[in-house]
Amino acid sequence: MEYNFRETEKNWQDYWAKNKTFKAENDSSKPKYYVLDMFPYPSGAGLHVGHPLGYIASDIFARYKRLKGFNVLHPMGYDSFGLPAEQYAIQTGQHPEITTKTNIARYREQLDKIGFSFDWGREVRTSDPSYYKWTQWIFIQLFNSWYNPETNKAENISTLIDKFRNNSLSFGEGRAEAWDNLSEKEQSGLLLEYRLAFLSDTMVNWCPQLGTVLANEEVKDGVSERGGYPVERKLMKQWSLRITAYAERLLNDLEGIDWTESIKEAQRNWIGKSEGTSLKFRIENSDSEIEVFTTRPDTIFGVSFVTLAPEHELVAAVTTAEQKKAVEEYITFAKNRSERERMADVKKITGVFTGGYVLHPFTGKKVPIWIGDYVLAGYGTGAVMAVPGHDSRDYAFAKHFDLPIIEVVAGGDLSKESYDAKEGKLINSDFLNGLEVKDAVKKAIAAIGEKGLGKGKTNFRLRDAIFGRQRYWGEPIPVYYTEDGIPKVLDETELPLILPEVDKYLPTETGEPPLARAKDWKYKGKFEYEYSTMPGWAGSSWYFLRYMDAHNDKEFASRKAIDYWQNVDLYIGGAEHATGHLLYIRFWTKFLYDLGLIPVTEPAKKLINQGMIQGVSSFVYRIGQRVFISKNRIGSKLSEEEMSMINPDEDNLTPLPIHVDVNIVNNNVLDIEAFKNWREEYKNAEFILEDGKYICGSEVEKMSKSKWNVVSPDTMVEQYGADALRLYEMFLGPLELSKPWNTNGISGVSNFMRKLWRLYHNGDTLNISDEAPAKPELKVLHKTIKKIVHDIENFSFNTSVSNFMICVNELTELKCNKRAILEPLAIIIAPYAPHMAEELWKRLGHTESITYAAFPEFREEYLVESAFNYPVSINGKTRFFQEYDLSLSKEDIEKEVLNLEQTQKYLEGKTPKKIIVVHNRIVNIVV
RNA sequence: GCGGAUGUGGCGUAAUUGGCAGCCGCGCCAGACUUAGGAUCUGGUGCCGUGAGGCGUGGGGGUUCGAGUCCCUUCAUCCGCACCA
Incomplete structure (x- = not known):
């Protein structure tokens, strides 16, 4: 009897639900481990095959940790407030709560089919009053x-x-x-x-x-x-929310967490710390001053104008009567330019002279005040001291309006472009002359401080x-x-x-x-x-805490539960949340910490971003109304019969690519019958084929309904089983990488599942021997244990699937049916293919779920070899192999190798210059 | 412009971290079994060459007995940020 995945998977899913197999306890003698997925927004489209990628990885890890003796918290919930449900409500009048409930039910059904080990007793929904009570x-x-x-x-x-x-x-x-x-x-x-x-x-x-x-x-x-x-x-x-108060801590604490460099860098960028100094310029004929922020106080003698943002509060005050009209016009223009327009033509330089002047703090010279929308009102002081010689934006502005450009740092060619680099000697700069930029910065800050014109200041880009x-x-x-x-x-x-x-x-x-x-x-x-509501990210900024004690109606979570679970050990989710959710959740965590409500300053110790799974769209090429031409026939000569299908007078002869449902295309071959039934309009379609087949074109795009390239996990589970889907998603490649979905490959893991099953069975019956295992069998098992542990702990799930395949291939070759091998094998594969593992475990005579079995111990002794087959290379090129006992010394091997007939053949009578023997690795002869 | 990543067979990928490049799988080829199938099993499959052999990890250079891996340089693709003074 072949393995019946449909029945078996259903049975075990029911068993897990009934026995609450994955219920986590809030206190335990076991060490704790918290594995969290970014919970989904339940959209109407349901899950596609890309969504479960991260969930499968985290589930494997959670199941692995349980086998390793940890008390694992692995919860799931829904980020259920949000825009799509509301927009749907506006269109249909349907209450978002109803849509949300329906969508959640659908998500749950889809998730259950994949066999996740979530503790559903701790489910949270951000739109539930018992949850948002605590958000409020x-x-x-x-x-x-x-x-x-x-x-x-x-x-x-x-x-x-x-x-x-x-x-x-x-x-x-x-x-x-x-x-x-x-x-x-x-x-x-x-x-x-x-x-x-x-x-x-x-x-x-x-x-x-x-x-x-x-x-x-x-x-x-x-x-x-x-x-x-x-x-x-x-x-x-x-x-x-005053997140800026936490800017420094949000930045510094990145050092202590094990998150990907790209996310950390994105956050550093977003926080945008920049250290510089404030500096005041006295306005001519006035008591007022314009304060600017600069990171380059060393270039102070290169200032040839000052630029204000159009919204700057002193604009009116500094504008002269003659310039009033021009300035007002410019401000109106700047105001009406949308953010989008402004970004679209970054290159376009706009600005206006106010007619006013400030006095240079060191030279006392008159410096004109300009207005330009390249200066942002929201950053720094909304005013800059323009140093066109050494800032590319000031340079562009000066060139455009023909303002003077002063060189104060040697090393560039100011006739072509500004010299922005922070190295070189200061020139034309009075008391700074001859200093290196770094020293000039210090001296300038000191001088500014002495004169009481300003002080060192840190600015953040974070708003x-x-x-x-x-x-x-x-x-x-x-x-x-x-x-x-x-x-x-x-x-x-x-x-x-x-x-x-x-x-x-x-x-x-x-x-x-x-x-x-x-x-x-x-x-x-x-x-x-207050009539405003909170943004979508409010509920997700603290949900990891709620899972610790999801039903508490007295507190957001009990202190005991929080002290036990602390924070997330492993957090898996998409990189698109780099500067949104992942910044807010850190902010709220720090805030709750400050209030003494939680003992940790960061929500997650380790973060992994799974890659996106893209869709592979298929295309058919239509000529005219009802003739479809196979991809490689486009541009080729058509037979008379084929020509007769087309009406050159009426039809547009350029083939038009049309998205076709990927579910009726296999290996780029179109299922013509299915295609005719796909849509009414294609019922009478005619086809120009190649080799009797219709070949479709394909392209990698985002997986979306409108592109007809959505592959649903349900279809995969229905056809191949949940275990096969789990294995295949992992087998696709490194977790972090984005990759297109290709359904074809799943047959490989599906075959593997059958092979695995056959290892334990002879025809219909279980075929297990209690005999002691032979050495080669133990070697295969322990080699696999070692690799799987290494792979899981390095989140290299793709290679572990491949290692399972190798293991099963080798054990099949050895015709191994020993309990002492196959029992541990069932355990190590259980995190990946839990349904089959449970079934095998049961058949092996166990009455408890495999979930809490003990992960087999790796024993080095089974891998120890007495000899090694050395590759012998001449000048780095492998020529032949020779086995030597591992007890031989390097010198012995060197001697032995030289005496070999083959060595002599390759040496062609020359004397080797050098022989390198690396123990248990390689022999290299240099001629 | 700044930052982060990635470049290996027809395709997805692998390489005990400097030691036999191409594991595992898809696809393809050949064979077996079959009242044909998009099933299963066996074998083969980097490229060039009949062969000995040569060439191969985006390109160029370097370090080394030895480089996919380290260094310099260059190109391409993807992602994030961006008039942030």
Whole structure:
């Protein structure tokens, strides 16, 4: 009897569910291990074959750790708030909750079929009130906290109020009123400048099509990441999170975690730390100063103009009457240019002279003030000292407007381009002349400090994260407003603030978010709630903690559970979250740590990014309306019969490529019957074939419904079984690599599964011998154990599949049916092919699941050889092989080799210059 | 522009980390068995050459007894960031 994967896999999946085989305990004598996948957003399209890649890898690891005696936490859940469900709701009127539930059910069904060892008892859904209650709770903690730069951590806002009281507000820059004399509104406004969750007027990314603001992380190339709609800058009152307070720690702590270099680098980039100095330029005929930020104070004598961002607050003040009109026109122009336009023509230089001047702090010379939109209002001080000689952007601006270019660092050719390198000697620079750049920087900073013109300063590119979304399907922000408009957070006992029902999922006529439609939705019946909801990333910024204690209704997770599980040992997910989710989850973790709520500062010790699985689209080529030409016949001569199919008068004779469903194409050969039935319009299609077949074209593209290249895991499981799918996804190549899906190859692992089964069976019956194993059999087993352990621990799952194949091939060759070999083999393969492993385990006479069997111990002694077959090479080229006992010394081997007839043949009478003998490796003779 | 990765047969890939390049699989070729099949089994399969042999890890150079692996240089592809002063 052949192995019946359909029945067997179903049986074991039922068994695992019924016996709660993968339930993790929150305390155990075993060491803990936490394996986490990035939980999915349950979209309507269901899972394609690319989604489970990371889940399979993490599942193998989790199962391996269980066999190694660890108490493993391996949970799964759903990131179930989000835009697609809401947009679907807008179109259909269907409540997003219903769509979400349906999608989750579908996801669960698909996941179950693959045989994952998730502890479903800990499932979380971010859209569930019992979950978002705690997301709201964390928001309240953020609101009630500020970042104390002295202790370098978040503290309760009361410690700030104490400071205000004691120092009469001298703590806040430039304020001297007494705290208690301020009105409540003034106090609230002041505190908002410090709270980690705060309301402020900020420039936001406004997306009119989506009707919401977006975080910087959600905007790519000036369009929304979801949907690709244009995004514009707009000043709005918005909730934000003060992630910038954590910039330094987010940067520094990257050192201590085992994440891929590319993710760490992306985060470093995003945080964008840059060290420099601030410097003030006195405005001519005025008491005001323009403050700039520069990383190159050494080039101070190369300043030939100062550029302000169009939004800079001093623009009006420095503009002269003659230039007023031009400046105003320019500002209007800059304002109306969308972010997208501005990015699209980075090369285009625009700007205007204000007519005003500043005085050079060292020479006292007049320096013209310009406005240019290459200077960003949001970074540094929104003003730069332009050094066209040594900054390419200033150079381009100076060239364009014909402004002077001064060389102050020797080494470049300023007639061609600016010299930006930070090496060379200073020239034309008064007291800096002759110094190397590095020393000149130091001396310049010192001089600037002495004159009281500025001081060393660090800037970050990281912006505070805008937190409010003018959307329905998200966590309500637990805030209400008093009659004075003072925002107040709800009391913790009032949580969760349930997402109210609305009649439509659209903004109101007055442009308020959908939540404003909710009937009688008022705090204590009279105060208005905040109508914005939280962004998609809120719920995912702490979910790893909730899994530790998923049903706790008193706390977000009990201290005991958190102290036990600590943080994630292995986190697997896509690299697309590099600067979004993975930054936020680190931020929230650090915040909760500061409050003393959790014992760790990082969410995950190790992170692996699985690659994308791309689709391979297939194409048919249509001529006219109903004739399809095989790929390699395009451009070839057609027979008379073939010609008669085409009507050259009516038909367009250029073959038109059309995506065809990959499920009716095998090895690029089209299933013509299936194709005719695929769509009504192709029922009467005619074909121009090659070798009697229709060959399709193919191309690697993103896997998506519209490209007809989606391969569903269900189809694979149905045809080959879950174990085969698991093995094949791993066999495809290194986990981190992106690769196109090719269904053809799965037959290889499918054959392997059958071979494995046959190893234990003779025809229909189990065929196992209790005889002691022979040495070669033990050698094969232990070689495999060694390799598999090495592979798993290095996350090299592709090579372990290949090693299993080698092992089974060799044991088949040896006709091995010894229990002492096949039992351990079942265990080591169990993480990869758990269903078959369970079935074999049972047939071998075990009554318990294989999940908690003991992983076999590797024994070196079985691999020890007494001799080695040395490759003998002459001048590095392998010529022949010779076996020598391993006890022989190098000298002995050297002598023996030289005496060999074959050696003499290759030496052709010459005397070797040198002989290299590497023990257990190679012999090389140099002639 | 900055940063991160990747280049090996027709294809996906492998190489105990400086020691026999091409493991494992797909595909292909040949054979066996078959009331034909896109099933199964056996063998072969880097390239050139009938052969001895030669050539081969994107290209060029170097270090070394020995380089896919280390160094320099160059090219190509993918991804991330980007007027960040």
